[in-house]
Every structure is written in structure tokens, then in C-alpha cells.
Amino acid sequence: MNQTSKPASILLIYTGGTIGMIQNPETGALENFNFDHLLLHVPEIRQFNLDIFSIAFNPPIDSSDMNAECWAELVGIIYSNYEQYDGFVILHGTDTMAFTASALSFMLEGLMKPVILTGSQLPIGALRTDGKENLLTAIEIAAAKNPDGTPIVPEVCVFFHEKLMRGNRTTKISAENFDAFESNNYPILAHSGIEIQYHRHFIKPYDPNAVLTPHYKMNTDIIIFSLFPGMQPQVVKKILQGKWLKGIIFRTFGSGNAPRAKWLTKALAKATEAGKIIVNITQCSTGSVKMNLYETGLQLLEAGIISGHDSTVEAALTKLMYLMGQGLKPETIRETMNRSLAGEISVTNEE
Numbered sequence: 001m002n003q004t005s006k007p008a009s010i011l012l013i014y015t016g017g018t019i020g021m022i023q024n025p026e027t028g029a030l031e032n033f034n035f036d037h038l039l040l041h042v043p044e045i046r047q048f049n050l051d052i053f054s055i056a057f058n059p060p061i062d063s064s065d066m067n068a069e070c071w072a073e074l075v076g077i078i079y080s081n082y083e084q085y086d087g088f089v090i091l092h093g094t095d096t097m098a099f100t101a102s103a104l105s106f107m108l109e110g111l112m113k114p115v116i117l118t119g120s121q122l123p124i125g126a127l128r129t130d131g132k133e134n135l136l137t138a139i140e141i142a143a144a145k146n147p148d149g150t151p152i153v154p155e156v157c158v159f160f161h162e163k164l165m166r167g168n169r170t171t172k173i174s175a176e177n178f179d180a181f182e183s184n185n186y187p188i189l190a191h192s193g194i195e196i197q198y199h200r201h202f203i204k205p206y207d208p209n210a211v212l213t214p215h216y217k218m219n220t221d222i223i224i225f226s227l228f229p230g231m232q233p234q235v236v237k238k239i240l241q242g243k244w245l246k247g248i249i250f251r252t253f254g255s256g257n258a259p260r261a262k263w264l265t266k267a268l269a270k271a272t273e274a275g276k277i278i279v280n281i282t283q284c285s286t287g288s289v290k291m292n293l294y295e296t297g298l299q300l301l302e303a304g305i306i307s308g309h310d311s312t313v314e315a316a317l318t319k320l321m322y323l324m325g326q327g328l329k330p331e332t333i334r335e336t337m338n339r340s341l342a343g344e345i346s347v348t349n350e351e
């Protein structure tokens with residue numbers, strides 16, 4: 001930053017989660033504490049040459065309680081503060097952080113400022129906390145600009161344990177390690193060591209003409225259904241026939257395979273005929289769905305199931321909620337699921 005330019009301004013949005021919790025000395029339980037205490041525990045924040053403001057969910061929530069209304073609230077906060085701030089840092093529990101990051105990447109269409117989600121495995125007051133490092137680096141990334149003043153990372157990301165990742169590519173992979181998130185099917189966007197090294201080639205390019213269009217509606221008439229050997233036909237059929245059900249994230253084996261049992265293919269075909277959208281996502285943590293590789297996948301294609309490509313479950317689920325929330329026709333949703341909207345799948349949209 002040159003000497004005369006104004007310090008970047010950052011809005012910290014505290015939703016809850018371990019990062020802001022403190023141990024109740026009487027019960028030993030972790031409880032949310034006031035956001036001002038966060039500043040007390042991390043006085044280093046004041047050393048940044050930045051204007052930092054904060055806002056908190058009231059009350060803060062454990063991220064297990066996150067839902068589509070909370071995502072809409074976050075969208076509203078970012079949209080109404082978009083012009084005033086250069087970047088946003090969302091402090092969030094780790095458990096559902098990948099879902100929130102994915103949802104926001106679709107709901108904040110045309111975003112051209114950093115929205116960095118972070119949290120921690122140990123409360124910020126704990127001696128060996130990972131929260132301090134995560135918070136300070138997330139702030140630095142949210143404020144980082146190119147020499148021409150444009151943001152280096154104009155997209156929704158998760159920063160956790162030295163890695164900056166595209167938000168809709170992340171998954172929580174560990175309940176105990178500090179290195180708790182992975183971006184299995186997309187390279188990391190930056191690595192923080194002594195310096196923060198940005199891998200610019202993988203970061204969404206800045207578009208000066210983009211306009212932020214907030215979306216608040218998510219349709220949650222969805223389930224995640226995971227295949228396993230020994231499934232009971234009557235249970236599966238009952239679920240797929242559910243009148244309320246509009247979308248299914250169908251977690252299959254390997255490269256997108258399912259048992260060849262006639263009852264299953266029939267039940268799936270019936271569900272798609274009824275206008276339900278079924279998206280094939282592999283149970284493997286890396287790699288992509290390729291339904292035309294084996295007969296066990298081909299029959300799914302024939303039943304009208306669409307490929308989730310190399311999407312995470314979190315991204316496929318929230319993308320489907322978002323598209324269904326727009327009130328689009330099933331054909332349009334099917335077609336759009338095959339295109340990348342926010343870098344969530346590795347396909348070229350010209351295909």
C-alpha cells in the first residue's frame with residue numbers, strides 16, 4: 001500500500017463456533033463469549049494498518065445450527081455493507097463451514113471482493129489456539145490488494161491452517177487436527193508461510209464490470225442419499241417417492257456407480273420423470289463422476305440422473321438449493337448443474 005492511500009477496511013462477521021468460545025469455569029463447557037473479548041485475546045489485530053469493524057450474530061450459534069436463513073442473513077450483511085468495505089472475514093464454526101462457504105459462493109452472484117471464512121479447532125483463549133493465526137491471516141488476505149487497487153482474492157474462500165482454498169471446493173476432513181480442511185479437487189489459492197504466496201493462476205480473475213446481485217432464497221426440499229451394499233428397496237423407494245422431495249444428492253460408489261438392481265433404476269427413473277433432480281456425487285473424496293465408464297453408471301444416465309462432476313457434496317447440495325430457490329424449470333436446473341457458476345466444478349462451460 002502506498003503511504004497516501006487510505007487503509008483498507010474490513011468487516012469481521014462473527015457467527016459463533018469454537019474460535020469465539022471460552023470455557024465456563026464451573027461447568028467446564030464451552031460457551032460463546034462477547035465479540036469484544038476476541039479483541040482482548042488478540043490485541044495484535046490493532047497492529048494492522050486497517051480499519052476493522054465487527055458485527056455479530058445475536059446470539060452466536062454453533063455451526064451445527066447453521067441453516068438457509070442464516071446464509072440469507074450473511075448475504076444481507078455483505079450486500080448492505082458491500083460499498084463501505086474492501087473485504088469481509090466471517091468467523092464460523094468449522095463443522096459446517098464448507099456448506100456456508102459453498103452456499104455464499106452461489107448466493108453472492110457477481111462478488112468481486114474477498115469473503116474469507118475462518119474458524120479454529122481450539123478456542124481463541126486457549127494457550128495452543130490455532131484461532132489467532134487463522135484470524136490474523138484471514139484478515140490480511142481479505143485486505144490484500146494488487147498495485148492497481150483491485151483485490152487479490154475477489155471470491156468466497158476458506159482460510160484454515162496455512163491454506164487459502166476456494167470456499168466451494170472445501171470439505172472438513174478432521175475433527176482433531178489443526179489442518180482440518182481440504183480442497184481435494186482444486187489447487188489451493190494461497191499458502192501462508194513466512195509470506196503469503198498467492199497462486200494467482202487459480203484465483204478467480206477480477207471483473208471490473210461485475211455487479212453484486214444477492215440471492216436470498218434457497219429451496220431446502222432436498223436430501224443427501226448415500227448408497228451402501230444391502231439397501232432395503234422399500235426404504236429407498238419410500239424416500240424417492242416423497243411428494244415434498246425436489247432434489248437428491250445421490251452419493252454413489254467410485255466413478256458414479258450404483259447397483260444394477262432393476263428396482264433401483266426404476267425408482268430413480270420414476271423420480272426424475274416426476275421432475276425431481278438427482279445429482280450423482282461420488283463417495284470418494286477425490287476424483288470425478290464419469291457415468292459412461294461402467295454399465296453400473298450408464299444405467300443411471302439412462303434413468304435421467306445428472307453428473308455432479310468433481311463437486312463436493314457441500315457445493316452440489318447448496319448449488320441445487322440455490323437453483324431450485326430461483327424457481328427454475330427442472331430442465332434448466334439440470335442444464336445449469338452441468339455448468340460451473342462459481343468455480344465449483346472442473347468443466348469448461350463451452351463443452
Ligand code: ASP
Nearest residue numbers: 017018062063093094095
Ligand atoms: N461445533 C463447533 C462449530 O462448528 C466446532 C468448531 O467451531 O470448530 O460451531
